[in-house]
Amino acid sequence: MHQIEAKNLQMTYVNEGVETPALRGVSFVMEKGEFVAIMGPSGSGKSTLLHILGFLERPSKGEYRFNGKQLADYTDDELAAVRNEEMGFVFQAFNLLARATVFENVKLPLLYSKVHPREWDRRAREAIDIVGLLDSKSGGVIMETLARLNRERKHTIILITHETYTAGYAERVIRLHDGAIEEDAKVERRNHIESGFVK
Numbered sequence: 555m556h557q558i559e560a561k562n563l564q565m566t567y568v569n570e571g572v573e574t575p576a577l578r579g580v581s582f583v584m585e586k587g588e589f590v591a592i593m594g595p596s597g598s599g600k601s602t603l604l605h606i607l608g609f610l611e612r613p614s615k616g617e618y619r620f621n622g623k624q625l626a627d628y629t630d631d632e633l634a635a636v637r638n639e640e641m642g643f644v645f646q647a648f649n650l651l652a653r654a655t656v657f658e659n660v661k662l663p664l665l666y667s668k669v670h671p672r673e674w675d676r677r678a679r680e681a682i683d684i685v686g687l688l689d690s691k692s693g694g695v696i697m698e699t700l701a702r703l704n705r706e707r708k709h710t711i712i713l714i715t716h717e718t719y720t721a722g723y724a725e726r727v728i729r730l731h732d733g734a735i736e737e738d739a740k741v742e743r744r745n746h747i748e749s750g751f752v753k
Contacts, residue, residue: 555621555622556583556584557584557585557621558619558710559618559619560581560583560603560606560616560617561581562579562617563613563615563616563618564577564578564579564615564616565577565606565614575733577606578732580733581616582728587704587708587709587710588711588725589701589704589711589725590728591713591714591720591723591728592604592715592728592729593715596716599730599733600714601714602733604712607712609628609633639667660678661678664677664678721741722743724743725740726739
């Protein structure tokens, strides 16, 4: 069973009677533990696709299965539980709570999880340590950490980027153009960690 299966995903936004297609028949599968970069110019459908894959939006047409279950079969509560327990997001615009510390922002999703309150602080500190937020603001460190999590813990990672260098951390690149897949190819992954780029 594929972890992610998208079949003919279509998304059309309607604003004041004007239809704007954002996705036009996107189909692909991903296995658990893959690191995939989704690339394309602005307006190519990258963010819309990620929103569907992350259960933030439902497609206008097509099928999306996550771990074998059809998106249409999830209730809103089940979608919220999957987002909380099985997915993580790092948005370009963080949308952090301005008056809260990094620690408090990281701990916030745990308030809505099945994790026992005694575990909240420990897990939040572990998460902060993993991504290096206590020691560095470097994007390279974050990318190295994501690559390490993918390799060592087999976390599935979907990365949206315009940058070819950043996409080099992935093992597969899907290129979108005008809402459709232009290319879907395995690529040679950069090996920064072993090269000593980050210790």
